[in-house]
Amino acid sequence: MVLGEPVLRATALQKRYKRVQAVAGVDLEVRAGERVALLGPNGAGKTTTLMMLLGVVTPDTGRVVVCGHALPKHRSQAMEHVGFAAGYLPLPERLRVREFLELFGRLYGMSDPTPAVQLGLERFRISQLASAMGNELSSGQRTLVGIVKATLNRPALLVLDEPTASLDPDVARRVRLGLERLCDEEGTALLVTSHNMVEVERLCERVVFISSGRVVANGSPAEVAAHFGQTDLEEVFLHLAAGTDSDGERP
């Protein structure tokens, strides 16, 4: 993808689960090389939005296009350009790290995933885990392996759900540096959800705040904070979580 070209375009996404309107009309665009955070309090609709962007959940209305491929019809082609990892996902128990990564390399169509696996393990400095079984890893190590998995196919769009939730500050920093290097070197666009506002301010150049299933702010961290009359994203988050959001306009 050419830098600046949209890799993800979602328009008017809506999703209702029985009596709950989880997402109530989200528009989102992510461009090649851009690092975007999708933020919001628990229950704001972030994960449902991510699942719709990944084709795992079908929106009631709206449209998702990934690298020119519309979901759900062209889901398989679209996912060739996407990597996904979530901090809460375990690794299959009966696979070694290398086997797990090679499995996913092959699912992305690589006939020999070994070099990509090696590169990924080195990028996040976890080569020593290659022979470990999935159930022997700490939650932080599992998260790192998940991120390596998500980057094996050199995705145009990397989607990370709560990637640093279980990481200590040192490992979280290593993840952030690894992701920055990946985005800079390969032009990968990043879409990340997190509750760690400091991490987000360091990593992302744009944040999209969701509250009650709607986008209530979209801009740089400083712009969003200024829009809500707060000093930083942490304060914006607390402001929205307390239910004091009023206007719903974008900065």
Add this chain to the structure above:
Amino acid sequence: MKWIRVRAIAKRHSFALLRAPQRWFDVAIWPCVDAVMFGAIGVYFSRQAGSETNGVAYLLTGIVLFHVLFQAEVSLATGFMEETWSSNLLNLMTTPLREVEYVAGVVLFGLVKLVIGVGTVTLVAIGLFAFDVTDLGFALIPLVLILLLVGWSLGLIVIGLILRVGEGAEILAWGLLALIMPLSGVFYPVSALPAALQPIAKALPTTHVFAAARDVIDGEPLPWEQVGLAAIGTVVLASLAVAYVLAMLRLFRSRGYISRHV
């Protein structure tokens, strides 16, 4: 369909079997127990009857063929359950892997399990009861093919049920076969069933397969009309199973049931 993805899934399931001793219960222990139990029952009743009958052959042929059905169904259903047990569904659903490639990969490795399972029953029957099911000859080929297709169809139905109601439906991987077994006349003709159950039994494709096998044991040629009925029933069942699992997959995506598996 990309062959590399199919092979990757098959390889993933080979690791799951090799590294989980409890998985060998379905594949080797249960077939062994079944062969010993039904062979011994056959020997006992043959002696009680006081004459040479085909009792042992009926029972052992029945259990060997039932294990074709069992291994085909259970390998597909438990293969999918392996993903739910390890919370791997979301990982898989966010790759380019297509549903048909996933099923093909699980079925491919399921054939290995089937060879081990059916091979175990067959070898135990030969070793302990001097009964070789391959004496049935080429008649086995269409019968085994139909049972394979029925087993995979039932496996798809179980996957559809798990997609619909969650892990609570997992018991049906084995429970469905426990219903099918007595109704299919695996060891006896349909006429031995209570009259009320006979119409249900006759509607099952498996019933005609086991009836055809008993005809062959009795020295008659393969009854093609029974094979034909079984084949028609299998095509209907397979079509319904594919339609059902696709409908449940649409429902799974529509209702966001992935949240049950993370």
